Amino acid sequence: MENTQIIPTYHVVVEFDWHYPSQPVNTVVKEGIIQTASTDVGQAFIDSFKENYEIGVCTTSNFVVTKTERVFTFEEWIEKYNPVDNEISGSNSFEGYAFDYCNDCGDPECVACMEWEFVKQQDPKCVWTVLSEDDEEYAIYSGFHWINRFCYFVTNKPVEDEDVSKPYIVIE
Numbered sequence: 237m238e239n240t241q242i243i244p245t246y247h248v249v250v251e252f253d254w255h256y257p258s259q260p261v262n263t264v265v266k267e268g269i270i271q272t273a274s275t276d277v278g279q280a281f282i283d284s285f286k287e288n289y290e291i292g293v294c295t296t297s298n299f300v301v302t303k304t305e306r307v308f309t310f311e312e313w314i315e316k317y318n319p320v321d322n323e324i325s326g327s328n329s330f331e332g333y334a335f336d337y338c339n340d341c342g343d344p345e346c347v348a349c350m351e352w353e354f355v356k357q358q359d360p361k362c363v364w365t366v367l368s369e370d371d372e373e374y375a376i377y378s379g380f381h382w383i384n385r386f387c388y389f390v391t392n393k394p395v396e397d398e399d400v401s402k403p404y405i406v407i408e
């Protein structure tokens with residue numbers, strides 16, 4: 237039987253002491269994203285990097301998990317909202333769901349203008365904006381946004397109340 241259940245993703249922050257002989261103890265803050273089915277998310281995260289700090293004579297101690305936050309991903313968003321393929325440009329950006337935009341450049345052949353026209357005709361509850369938060373980091377938000385926009389998505393299913401301002405993150 238196929239298991240289609242999505243494994244949850246978390247944003248975790250851990251602090252620990254890193255020792256190497258004849259040096260003062262270093263307190264390290266390690267932050268990351270982990271996808272795990274484990275019930276002990278903090279430990280799963282620690283296990284994912286601990287070895288890298290225990291090379292040679294170095295040792296670690298006093299691990300403290302300071303943050304464990306569930307984050308929601310592009311994959312979960314696809315599963316929940318059933319996005320529409322971009323058949324206008326045929327682009328394969330974001331698995332073919334990305335729609336480009338253009339500010340009425342006036343060129344009747346402009347594909348981005350056609351994509352943007354299509355997006356603007358949709359119910360805003362079925363429109364999502366991909367924001368580029370940092371270099372290479374993308375998050376999907378419900379509705380039309382302009383600042384830091386990267387592209388748009390259109391979904392078959394309208395946004396649910398719980399997701400009106402919740403980001404879905406794109407993990408490379």
Ligand SMILES: [Zn+2]
Pocket residue numbers: 338339340341342343346347348349
């Ligand atoms: Zn244009």
